[in-house]
Amino acid sequence: MFKNLPDNIRIPIVATAPLLGILVLFVIVGKFGFSKISEVRLSAQKAAKDENVLSQKLEVLNAVDETIENDVNILTSTLPYANPALIASSQVKLIAGQNAVIVYGLKSGAESVESNLSKVLLNFEVVGTREGVFEFMKKLQLASPLMLIEKVKISEAEGEVRSTIALKSYWGALPAKLPALTDQINGLTTEEENLVSEILTYQQPVFVVLSAEPDSGKTDPFIP
Amino acid sequence: MAIKLNLLPPEKAVSAPVGRILKTVRTLNLILISGFIIFTLGVGGFFIFTTIQLRNYNNSVENLKTEIKSRQISEQQIILVKDRLIKIKQAKNSPSVYGKIADVQGLLSVLGSDASLAELDLSPQKIDMTVLFRTNSSLANFLQSARASDSFKSVILTSFGYNPASGYLVTFNLI
Numbered sequence A: 001m002f003k004n005l006p007d008n009i010r011i012p013i014v015a016t017a018p019l020l021g022i023l024v025l026f027v028i029v030g031k032f033g034f035s036k037i038s039e040v041r042l043s044a045q046k047a048a049k050d051e052n053v054l055s056q057k058l059e060v061l062n063a064v065d066e067t068i069e070n071d072v073n074i075l076t077s078t079l080p081y082a083n084p085a086l087i088a089s090s091q092v093k094l095i096a097g098q099n100a101v102i103v104y105g106l107k108s109g110a111e112s113v114e115s116n117l118s119k120v121l122l123n124f125e126v127v128g129t130r131e132g133v134f135e136f137m138k139k140l141q142l143a144s145p146l147m148l149i150e151k152v153k154i155s156e157a158e159g160e161v162r163s164t165i166a167l168k169s170y171w172g173a174l175p176a177k178l179p180a181l182t183d184q185i186n187g188l189t190t191e192e193e194n195l196v197s198e199i200l201t202y203q204q205p206v207f208v209v210l211s212a213e214p215d216s217g218k219t220d221p222f223i224p
Numbered sequence B: 001m002a003i004k005l006n007l008l009p010p011e012k013a014v015s016a017p018v019g020r021i022l023k024t025v026r027t028l029n030l031i032l033i034s035g036f037i038i039f040t041l042g043v044g045g046f047f048i049f050t051t052i053q054l055r056n057y058n059n060s061v062e063n064l065k066t067e068i069k070s071r072q073i074s075e076q077q078i079i080l081v082k083d084r085l086i087k088i089k090q091a092k093n094s095p096s097v098y099g100k101i102a103d104v105q106g107l108l109s110v111l112g113s114d115a116s117l118a119e120l121d122l123s124p125q126k127i128d129m130t131v132l133f134r135t136n137s138s139l140a141n142f143l144q145s146a147r148a149s150d151s152f153k154s155v156i157l158t159s160f161g162y163n164p165a166s167g168y169l170v171t172f173n174l175i
Helices: A007-063 A068-078 A085-098 A130-140 A190-200 B016-070 B072-092 B098-108 B136-148
Strands: A102-114 A117-128 A147-157 A160-171 B115-122 B127-133 B155-163 B167-174
Touching (some): A068 A190, A068 B072, A085 A102, A085 A117, A117 A130, A117 B072, A130 A160, A130 B098, B016 B072, B115 B136, B136 B167
Antiparallel strands (some): B127 B167
């Protein structure tokens, strides 16, 4: 190729060729190597982040103790996933009895939605002493399901207090799906733990479980 | 003494400046080849190290995922607890009269036997109260208590009636 060139030019060119070749190789290896390394490093960084999130998640899950099952039941009873009008009515009557007041005309109103919560209105009258009626209202605040008094009208005559109460009780749908496996979850904050502790002291509704009737001794149940 | 022999024909011999350049180029070639080998080994080594690191992370992530999957019930429970707590907090923040019950009860406790509560209207925004006072002193005592109370921003006397047979019928609006 360079045979026609004089030696003074050809020899330096031939001597410089490897130099250029190495420089080109430097560029090729550098470009390819660094792109591959940065690719692997990015994947490693993402994997490290995932590992960190998952470790933290596992730590939170390991810290979940057996009492959480009871917490779940109490919290679901405080804010149920379905209309709690019936349970709330039962609680109103139960708490009224405990505070020596009488409940009249308990009626459940229409359901409505308040942001992502649903609520039902209960209207009723309570008759008793002033002390009894006020204690009754205070106890409603500390009972499950969650019941908030919206309005109260009290009239008093000859020591008997008649109170008309409008109360609302809430419910909300359960979470439909779990977060992605690599999504972070946090344990309960101090504020949340305090709220759980408060709710655990709420008066819970009493459910009567009917046991199966024993065998009546009849072979044919249609014969009287 | 060594004898220097140059068997190259004189027309093939390179001039002295070109010879110096060639010497420098050869040295440079040597340095660059060594540098290239070190560079390639370095890049390769770092690539292998990073790949091993990635493999270790991936193994660890897979193990953690398996462990987390085995604790799905705990995860469901914690998600449910958090969801209920958010909703309970939201519901508890709705307006209610609970904050006012104790205040009103405190104010009513000063009513003696010569005064009685005729009507009380309690809402999250305000309290309307009608009280029958049979004596001046009971009215004065009640007003003094309402004034001294820190629970109300304002106490407005909205109506005032007097009947010699029953006494003073006073309506307050407390905010």
